[in-house]
Amino acid sequence: MSQARADGFVVFDRVQKSYDGEVLVVKDLNLSMPKGEFLTMLGPSGSGKTTCLMMLAGFETATHGEILLDGKPINNIPPHKRGIGMVFQNYALFPHMTIAENLGFPLEVRGIGKSEREAKIKRALDMVQMGAFGNRRPAQLSGGQQQRVALARALVFEPELVLMDEPLGALDKQLREHMQFEITNLAHNLGITTVYVTHDQTEALTMSDRVAVFNDGRIQQLAPPEDLYERPANSFVAQFIGENNKLDGTVETINGDKCTVRLDDGTLIDAQPVNVSKAGERTRVSIRPERVESNPDRLARDAHLVEAEVLEFIYMGDTFRFRLRVAGRDDFVMKYRNAQDQRRLSAGDKIRIGWRPEDCRALDA
Amino acid sequence: MTMSDTRTPELTGGALKRQLGRALRRQKLRALMLIAPLLIFIFVGFLMPIVSMLMRSVENNIVVETLPQTIAALDSWDVDSTELPPEPVFRALVADLQVAIENRTALNLARRMNFEAAGWTTMMRRAQREMPDWDLETDGPFRERVLDLHRDWGALETWRSLKAYSSPYTTGYYLAAVDLTMVSGHVEAVPDNQALHLMLFWRTAWMSGLICFMTLILGYPVAFLLANIKERHANLLLILVLLPFWTSLLVRTSSWKVLLQDQGVVNQFLVWIGLVADDNRLTMINNKFGVIVAMTQILLPFMILPLYSVMKTIPPSYVRAAKSLGANDWIAFWRVYFPQSVPGIGAGAILVFIMAVGYYITPELVGGPSGMFISNRIAHQWYVSGNWGLVGALGTILLLAVLVLYWVYDRVVGIDNVKLG
Numbered sequence: 156m157s158q159a160r161a162d163g164f165v166v167f168d169r170v171q172k173s174y175d176g177e178v179l180v181v182k183d184l185n186l187s188m189p190k191g192e193f194l195t196m197l198g199p200s201g202s203g204k205t206t207c208l209m210m211l212a213g214f215e216t217a218t219h220g221e222i223l224l225d226g227k228p229i230n231n232i233p234p235h236k237r238g239i240g241m242v243f244q245n246y247a248l249f250p251h252m253t254i255a256e257n258l259g260f261p262l263e264v265r266g267i268g269k270s271e272r273e274a275k276i277k278r279a280l281d282m283v284q285m286g287a288f289g290n291r292r293p294a295q296l297s298g299g300q301q302q303r304v305a306l307a308r309a310l311v312f313e314p315e316l317v318l319m320d321e322p323l324g325a326l327d328k329q330l331r332e333h334m335q336f337e338i339t340n341l342a343h344n345l346g347i348t349t350v351y352v353t354h355d356q357t358e359a360l361t362m363s364d365r366v367a368v369f370n371d372g373r374i375q376q377l378a379p380p381e382d383l384y385e386r387p388a389n390s391f392v393a394q395f396i397g398e399n400n401k402l403d404g405t406v407e408t409i410n411g412d413k414c415t416v417r418l419d420d421g422t423l424i425d426a427q428p429v430n431v432s433k434a435g436e437r438t439r440v441s442i443r444p445e446r447v448e449s450n451p452d453r454l455a456r457d458a459h460l461v462e463a464e465v466l467e468f469i470y471m472g473d474t475f476r477f478r479l480r481v482a483g484r485d486d487f488v489m490k491y492r493n494a495q496d497q498r499r500l501s502a503g504d505k506i507r508i509g510w511r512p513e514d515c516r517a518l519d520a
Numbered sequence: 521m522t523m524s525d526t527r528t529p530e531l532t533g534g535a536l537k538r539q540l541g542r543a544l545r546r547q548k549l550r551a552l553m554l555i556a557p558l559l560i561f562i563f564v565g566f567l568m569p570i571v572s573m574l575m576r577s578v579e580n581n582i583v584v585e586t587l588p589q590t591i592a593a594l595d596s597w598d599v600d601s602t603e604l605p606p607e608p609v610f611r612a613l614v615a616d617l618q619v620a621i622e623n624r625t626a627l628n629l630a631r632r633m634n635f636e637a638a639g640w641t642t643m644m645r646r647a648q649r650e651m652p653d654w655d656l657e658t659d660g661p662f663r664e665r666v667l668d669l670h671r672d673w674g675a676l677e678t679w680r681s682l683k684a685y686s687s688p689y690t691t692g693y694y695l696a697a698v699d700l701t702m703v704s705g706h707v708e709a710v711p712d713n714q715a716l717h718l719m720l721f722w723r724t725a726w727m728s729g730l731i732c733f734m735t736l737i738l739g740y741p742v743a744f745l746l747a748n749i750k751e752r753h754a755n756l757l758l759i760l761v762l763l764p765f766w767t768s769l770l771v772r773t774s775s776w777k778v779l780l781q782d783q784g785v786v787n788q789f790l791v792w793i794g795l796v797a798d799d800n801r802l803t804m805i806n807n808k809f810g811v812i813v814a815m816t817q818i819l820l821p822f823m824i825l826p827l828y829s830v831m832k833t834i835p836p837s838y839v840r841a842a843k844s845l846g847a848n849d850w851i852a853f854w855r856v857y858f859p860q861s862v863p864g865i866g867a868g869a870i871l872v873f874i875m876a877v878g879y880y881i882t883p884e885l886v887g888g889p890s891g892m893f894i895s896n897r898i899a900h901q902w903y904v905s906g907n908w909g910l911v912g913a914l915g916t917i918l919l920l921a922v923l924v925l926y927w928v929y930d931r932v933v934g935i936d937n938v939k940l941g
Contacts, residue, residue: 214840234843235852247841251859260855261845312846 163187163223164348165211165316170220172206180206182372184220188350190315193342195351197359198369199395207369208318208352213237224316235264240309240317240347244324246301248293254280254304255289261312279311280304282341299330306338310345317342319351323358335362356396360384368392384443389430390518393441400442400487406431406517413512415459416440418482425459425512430519437520444476444490446514449498449506458509463487465504475499481508570919577912580690583682586629587616591686599680610662614654617647635907636681636692643670693913717897717914721921724894727812728876734816735823735872736865743827743864747834761824769818773885776814780804780886806888814882819875823868830864866933874922894918 165188172181181203188194196204209215210222213234221228229237248257258276267275280286283303293301302322309317319338323331339362342349353359359366360380368375368383368391375395376388387393390401404418406428414428416438424440431438448454466485467478474490477500481487489508500506584591589612597605620626630644646669654665667674684702685692692702699715700707709715742761746754764772779785782801790796804810834857842852883893894914902911 212840212844214843233848234840235846235848237844238846239844241841241844243837243841245835245837247835247837249838249842249856260842260847264846264848264851308845318844 162189164190164192164225165350166221166223167207167211168221168223170207170210170217170222172203172210172215173218180372181210181217184372184374186367186374186377188348190348191343191346193339193349193351193362193364195353195359195363195366196369197353197356197366197395200354202369203372204352204354204367204369205320208320208350211350212239212241212318238312238314238316240312240314242305242309242317242319242322244321246293246305246322248301248305248308250293253290253292254285254296257293257304258289258308258311261308265312275311279307282310283307283337298326299334302326302334303337306341310341310347314347316348316350319349321353322351323353323355331358338362360396368395370395386429387441387516387518390439390441390520393516393518398444398488398490400444400447400481402440402442402482402484402487403520404438404440406434406436406438409434414517416517420483422461422482423459424461424515425510426515426517427513429516431517438517439520440515440517442510442515444488445492446510447487447489447508448510449489449500449508451507451509454509454511458511460507460509463506463508465500465502465506468499468501479506479508573912573915575912576908577693577910577916578689578691579909580685580692581688582625582629582632583685584688586620586625587613587682587686589613590616590682594679594683594686597679597683599683602676604663604674604676605679607661607663610666611656611660613666614651614662615656617651618654618656621648621652631906633681633685635696635905635910636685637677639670639672643672646670690909693907693909694917696910697913697917717894720892720894720897721917723808723892724877725921727808727891727893728873728879731812731815731819731876732823732869732873734812735820736869738816739820739823739827739868740861740865743824743831746824746828747831748836758828761821764818764821769881770885772818773814773882776810776817776886777805780810780813805886806891808887808891810886810888811883811891811893814886815876815879818882819872822871822875826867826871827861827864830867831861834860862933866929870926870929873925877922878918 163186165186167184167186170181170184171179173179184203184207196207198204206215210217213229213232217230222230224237224239248254249260252260255276258279259272262272262275276289277286280289283306285300285303285307288296288300288304293304296304305322309319322338323334326334335358338351351359351362360383363380365377365379366383367377370391376383376392378386378388383392383396387396393399394401402416402418402424404416404424407415407417407423409428409431412427414426414431416424416426418424426438426440451458451460454460461481463479463481465477466480469476469478473493475493477489477491478485479487479489590609593609593612594605597609617626620629626644626648627641630640633640650669654662659665672678695701695707696710697717699710699718701710702708742757746757746761749757777784781787782803782805784805786804787796787801791798791801796802804813838856838860839852842856843849847855878895879893880895880899883891884896884899887893887896895918898911898914898918901907901914
């Protein structure tokens with residue numbers, strides 16, 4: 156960790172947190188962020204992600220370990236001296252102040268003069284296209300507008316680090332997608348370091364440079380979005396990110412980056428060993444629905460094929476979904492792009508499916 | 521059968537409106553019947569007494585009802601004249617009083633006139649003894665005989681006040697309520713040694729304001745604590761706040777007497793630690809201090825509860841946001857938290873102030889003469905003097921003052937911003 160400590164702009168070093176002295180909400184958290192990175196903490200509720208954010212902001216204290224900002228430990232620095240911008244879930248715009256007064260607040264407490272303050276407020280509001288709304292009160296704005304103002308307020312005093320706690324949770328889908336784009340653009344253009352907390356995996360995948368997947372108080376995997384989806388490190392991540400088929404079995408043979416797995420009903424399949432090291436180990440394999448191939452001609456000649464029965468066909472516009480019975484399980488999903496040349500299967504069809512070994516990851520049982 | 525046969529004829533404009541009205545009337549009637557007992561109770565127990573109080577404060581029909589002929593005869597007599605009224609007035613007086621004595625209403629007149637000038641009871645007693653034997657036809661002239669009966673009949677003031685209170689309505693009670701009196705048709709201030717009401721109104725107002733302020737100072741931190749600790753602890757604390765409600769007001773006030781009197785717990789303690797000399801004990805009861813202390817304690821929950829209910833709705837993220845923006849604890853509180861708790865302060869303050877202005881028991885028990893409120897004076901006028909007109913006038917002024925206050929408050933703070941729960 157010492158190397159990371161020296162490098163990172165934001166560093167969590169063996170941080171633990173407990174609220175009641177009995178249960179650890181955050182267990183041994185290690186994380187290092189370079190300057191300018193957009194990092195998302197993703198996880199189910201109660202996984203410890205918000206607690207981590209609050210410790211970084213200074214509203215919670217770590218029970219063990221150190222948090223460093225730009226090389227300096229900040230455990231004992233009160234929140235108002237950390238100089239970290241923060242966007243809250245419900246915006247937390249002060250209802251008794253106008254938009255301009257809201258933005259002026261952080262500048263005022265820093266003792267910045269009136270004319271400079273006004274220039275900065277104007278620049279920040281223009282940045283989020285809210286320049287015309289300075290004299291309104293928060294209650295007079297729509298959810299999306301309030302969101303922009305909250306963002307402008309967190310940025311107006313030019314912090315180097317900005318924290319966002321599920322900032323888009325209260326917006327409808329369309330607005331949320333638009334704001335995702337705006338926030339990432341803004342963060343990259345201004346070169347600020349961002350820690351973003353969400354439980355929405357799409358948000359995490361589309362916005363982040365790296366995603367930290369939290370579960371049970373630990374980071375399960377810290378990786379760029381593509382790695383997270385393509386190469387999940389364990390079955391929790393595979394299950395949590397995107398849609399996923401899981402099959403349980405035992406490793407039969409293992410040979411470098413390929414292995415075969417004997418499923419519990421006796422079927423033999425190809426896989427890539429990730430969390431298994433020797434034959435005889437229990438494993439759970441994970442295959443993405445869109446990587447399942449129903450046309451054996453497209454697979455290698457020696458690929459192992461699996462018998463499957465179509466249980467259900469679901470038309471979804473751009474894709475077709477099929478629910479299959481595979482190796483005794485009824486919840487196996489296969490997905491096709493809706494294209495001219497695709498075979499339309501119907502319920503009751505008996506087919507043979509397969510996959511490339513690298514698309515089927517043998518993870519922890 | 522075709523569709524058009526079964527279709528309901530379409531209604532236009534007025535007919536539709538009437539039908540809707542009929543359909544809604546039943547609902548309205550049923551709703552009204554549900555609340556009817558309460559409405560009747562409020563009307564009989566609350567509105568009627570207030571209206572009757574308002575009436576009593578201006579009503580003045582005793583004089584005109586008891587002495588109808590006299591009042592009519594006095595019509596031509598000028599209040600500023602230095603002559604006594606002429607013979608016909610005296611004759612009318614005798615005629616009226618004979619009827620009044622027969623109907624046993626003469627002493628009512630005496631009681632009414634006594635509020636303006638003393639001596640009427642004696643005048644009436646003598647009249648009761650002598651007049652029934654006089655014969656209106658043969659025993660005249662009556663001027664000298666009446667003057668012989670009691671020398672006050674020869675005083676101009678007697679006739680002037682009779683004339684002043686001869687109309688069925690009077691502003692006299694209101695004048696008395698603000699320490700004014702009508703002398704020979706002119707409004708004048710009453711002598712300083714009799715002026716009491718204005719001072720009592722003022723004292724009631726400033727002491728209520730001070731009590732209001734004290735409950736705010738003491739209650740704000742408690743409400744803040746209540747709103748910001750764990751629910752389990754908050755419930756326990758809330759029970760402690762509400763506990764006084766389960767104790768009789770009389771008991772609570774009396775216990776302050778025990779604490780604050782000369783030989784009371786507080787004085788004994790101060791003497792024991794040597795802060796106060798034994799022969800120079802603090803006077804903390806039967807004065808303003810006692811009233812302020814006791815009423816602050818008694819009214820405290822009425823400040824805490826509205827404050828608490830408002831503070832509970834202030835999300836903690838506001839203060840966090842303020843801190844993340846660089847505000848220290850004090851600025852975050854003063855600039856962000858406090859302005860949002862103002863509706864609670866408003867609700868608590870108006871509640872406590874209005875309750876304090878009308879408080880009676882506590883000033884009565886621990887106030888003494890110097891801690892007396894206007895309500896104590898009203899009670900005194902009612903059961904000692906029986907001057908119901910003055911009681912009505914004082915009560916009406918108090919009611920109006922509260923209404924004006926409420927109106928001003930609404931203009932300044934806005935009643936919509938007030939949250940009681």
